[in-house]
Amino acid sequence: MGGPMEGVRVVEVGFWVAGPSCSGILADWGADVIKVEPIAGDPFRSLDWFFEDGNPPFELDNRGKRSIALDYRSEAGARLLAELVDRADVFVSNLRPGGLARAGLDPDTLRARNPRLVYASVTGYGLDGPDRDRPAYDIGAFWSRAGVAAALTTEEMPLPYQRGGMGDHMTGMSAAGAVAAALFARERTGQGQLVRASLLRLGLYMVGWDANINLRSGLPTVPTSIDSPANPLINAYTCADGRAIWLLCLEGDRHWPDVVRAFERPDWLEDPRYTDIVSRKDHAAALVEELREIFATRPRAEWEEVLDRHEVWWAPVQHTHEAVDDVQVRANRGVVEVPIGDGSMASMVATPVDFEGTPWGVRSMPPELGQHTELILAEELGLGWDEIDALRESGVIP
DSSP states (O other): OOOTTTTOEEEEEOOSSHHHHHHHHHHHTTOEEEEEEOTTOOGGGGGGGGOSSSOHHHHHHHTTOEEEEOOTTSHHHHHHHHHHHHTOSEEEEOSOHHHHHHTTOSHHHHHHHOTTOEEEEEESSOSSSTTTTSOOOHHHIIIIITSHHHHTOOTTSOOOOOOTTHHHHHHHHHHHHHHHHHHHHHHHHSOOOEEEEEHHHHHHHHTHHHHHHHHHHOOOOOOOOTTSOSOTTSSEEEOTTSOEEEEOOOSHHHHHHHHHHHTTOGGGGTOGGGSSHHHHHHTHHHHHHHHHHHHTTSOHHHHHHHHHHTTOOEEEOOOHHHHTTOHHHHHTTOEEEEEOTTSOEEEEEOOSOOOSSSOOOOOOSOOOTTTTHHHIIIIITOOOHHHHHHHHHTTSOO
């Protein structure tokens, strides 16, 4: 299937989403990813109870990988895992730092064995500080502690509930980019390095406008809602058929004449409340209410035509089940076809980057737990079948 990471060998020891999504992106980009799982497997696999057919979230982050099931807490299992890492270009893990250190999988230990290794640490709260080993999911470190949920919530609103994997996927994508940069640096220096990404830091960067305002001005974050935004021309409005449009007139004064023409309200040009962007901010609630009344008079399809005709910028508000069928998403390869073992294909979400010179494709659906255990031991580590049988009898492999 090719891709810019073809020939790069990755060992992953990761659970749930943030770490596996990083190596999942690398797998999409062509890397050979060995997913090392405990005998019981990545707990992410257990989410299959929630779905009638398969486990779509697990599939997204683990397609194209190979799986070895291994008791790496045992002496023999730890030795085998270390030997796999010795042969790897990249090691990815989102296990807590203390646990990795106890298992001999900390950066210093592995990089002492393999100085060319790029070690990707994907954590909740980072490798330093008092909470480095605090349990974390993205809904905690990213959504809650980094301020993302609060930034979206006014005093009158309940806290919104995060959709699965939002912070995990962005952190995993950041870590994949860091891995690529570290591999590039290794071409010059011959040395690998530790790269770090955390849910907490990614969350703070995602709301970086607010955080930088806090740092530079000392002012607190004041969330807004669609009822009274600072600029009513970059806001969501519901049409007569219940479907919504998001206006995109960020440069309010530039777009104001087009908006006035589109909605056939020349009187707004003379209204002192709406003279300029500052006036419209001061009277945002009133303008929002007028725009709501106007949008409620026609279905969205009609408004789309009107707004385009008058060069008013907008976007449709869609659910993900609508977005996956959006013609623009499809035209830009936002959905990829993944081969299934029976010869058919499954449509899945694409990871978000393409390479014109080294195009990638997904090799396969995710592996079954331990599907490649014997082959990896034999082909990667050179073990004979008697040795493999002995490992199975001792409980090191299933």
